[in-house]
Amino acid sequence: MHLARRKFFHQALAFSLSLAAGSAAVNAQTAGRKPTRLFLLGTKGGPRVGAEGRANPSNLLLIDGVPYVIDCGYGVSRQLLRTGVPLNSLRYLFLTHQHSDHNLEYGPLLYNGWAGGLKQRVDVYGPLPLADMTDAFMQSMKFDIDVRIADEGRPDLRQLIHTHEIDHGGPVFQNDAVKVGALRVKHPPIANAYAYRFDAADRSIVFSGDTTYFPELATFARDADVLVHEAMYLPGVEALVRRVPNAATIREHLLASHTLTEDVGRIAQAAGVKTLVLSHLVPGDDPSISDEMWTEGVRKHYGGRVIVGRDLMEI
Numbered sequence: 001m002h003l004a005r006r007k008f009f010h011q012a013l014a015f016s017l018s019l020a021a022g023s024a025a026v027n028a029q030t031a032g033r034k035p036t037r038l039f040l041l042g043t044k045g046g047p048r049v050g051a052e053g054r055a056n057p058s059n060l061l062l063i064d065g066v067p068y069v070i071d072c073g074y075g076v077s078r079q080l081l082r083t084g085v086p087l088n089s090l091r092y093l094f095l096t097h098q099h100s101d102h103n104l105e106y107g108p109l110l111y112n113g114w115a116g117g118l119k120q121r122v123d124v125y126g127p128l129p130l131a132d133m134t135d136a137f138m139q140s141m142k143f144d145i146d147v148r149i150a151d152e153g154r155p156d157l158r159q160l161i162h163t164h165e166i167d168h169g170g171p172v173f174q175n176d177a178v179k180v181g182a183l184r185v186k187h188p189p190i191a192n193a194y195a196y197r198f199d200a201a202d203r204s205i206v207f208s209g210d211t212t213y214f215p216e217l218a219t220f221a222r223d224a225d226v227l228v229h230e231a232m233y234l235p236g237v238e239a240l241v242r243r244v245p246n247a248a249t250i251r252e253h254l255l256a257s258h259t260l261t262e263d264v265g266r267i268a269q270a271a272g273v274k275t276l277v278l279s280h281l282v283p284g285d286d287p288s289i290s291d292e293m294w295t296e297g298v299r300k301h302y303g304g305r306v307i308v309g310r311d312l313m314e315i
């Protein structure tokens with residue numbers, strides 16, 4: 001009897017779950033699209049790789065189920081797999097700029113997709129020297145790629161990759177699911193560094209890329225649902241630079257090319273975004289910096305929702 005009741009309960013639960021799933025499916029069909037999903041893959045700014053903690057910068061958008069990868073810091077392949085996205089489903093990649101924390105795993109990600117059975121074309125958008133970097137990577141893997149084409153009957157990876165170099169702001173890409181625009185930001189000494197804005201049917205999401213405080217970004221991000229902005233915590237930076245011999249130069253570089261949390265708050269408030277996500281955290285590997293410390297400066301200027309980014313977080 002007890003068993004039968006439990007069975008009934010499970011059947012009833014399964015039935016109500018299937019009803020819920022059914023109505024969700026109908027809603028998605030009515031809208032005609034799957035909802036846009038945002039995942040942070042890596043949230044630590046800077047090129048050093050740590051054994052633990054945050055991975056190097058990368059983000060994922062699933063727009064109508066199709067992956068759009070923004071930046072390819074070291075670890076991006078593994079992090080994508082952890083979100084459940086098969087590497088052979090790659091379709092669109094965007095690089096904000098060519099600092100290594102944003103591109104070190106760009107070539108390997110393409111390769112890993114191919115090793116996983118990639119057959120469709122992949123379009124890659126990013127600043128110079130994107131085409132040369134892609135060719136150089138393919139050249140470095142020429143021996144293996146040629147062997148596998150002959151031995152395993154794979155398509156030629158080099159033919160699948162289409163690069164599109166960006167050298168100014170403006171519209172970058174559009175299909176029937178999303179419109180993507182770029183804004184040249186200020187990240188000296190790199191002149192070609194971009195923020196990207198993705199306007200999908202249901203959500204607008206902006207990635208600052210790497211930039212110092214740059215008020216034009218607020219106009220670019222106007223009324224976006226989510227702004228993923230880089231963030232630097234000054235007392236943490238000061239503690240960090242005290243440990244290195246060239247402290248003054250490093251401090252000067254960081255302040256000239258990245259944004260302090262107070263200024264991130266100013267941008268988010270001026271843009272009127274609904275949600276601000278702090279990512280590309282500098283320093284991103286100092287466990288003594290709490291979420292409250294990250295948001296304290298932001299809160300002085302921004303009254304909306306603030307999220308301190310963590311790897312594999314969905315927003």
Ligand SMILES: [Zn+2]
Nearest residue numbers: 045046101210
């Ligand atoms: Zn960076």
Ligand SMILES: [Zn+2]
Nearest residue numbers: 097099187210
């Ligand atoms: Zn950078």
